[in-house]
Amino acid sequence: MENKTEDRKLDIIQKLHLDTQKWKSSFSLMNDELVFIKQLLHSYIFEPNTPNLFERLQDYLERLKLIKSDKANVQNRMVQHENNLGGAFECSNSKCDEDIHVEHEKLKANVANCLQQFQILKSEIFNYAGGILKRRRPD
Numbered sequence: 001m002e003n004k005t006e007d008r009k010l011d012i013i014q015k016l017h018l019d020t021q022k023w024k025s026s027f028s029l030m031n032d033e034l035v036f037i038k039q040l041l042h043s044y045i046f047e048p049n050t051p052n053l054f055e056r057l058q059d060y061l062e063r064l065k066l067i068k069s070d071k072a073n074v075q076n077r078m079v080q081h082e083n084n085l086g087g088a089f090e091c092s093n094s095k096c097d098e099d100i101h102v103e104h105e106k107l108k109a110n111v112a113n114c115l116q117q118f119q120i121l122k123s124e125i126f127n128y129a130g131g132i133l134k135r136r137r138p139d
Helices: 002-042 053-088 094-132
Strands: none
Touching: 002 053, 002 094, 053 094
């Protein structure tokens, strides 16, 4: 009976660890996208006579900073969570298991929120930028 309990606990911990690995992968892609967007916003490819161009770009850059900060906080919590998962198998009481699940669900919500906020901003930036890119002059 105890062996089945241990196997079940191991399966649950592996599932939680797999979730964490997926989040880390999503955040890795987000890092690449952040670099591209920052370069885009600092480039000189926008029509210069666009009303409020500078203000809009500054707003986007500030919002990107907030998202990067939130992402860093969530990533730090992910590292702590992974460490807790590493010791979860050694935990023998149900309170410990419950705490790990509660933390996992909170972290899952934070990850989803961070990724969603980034997707919203990214979409806004791309929609705005697409309309004001310099057009290549035909020769």
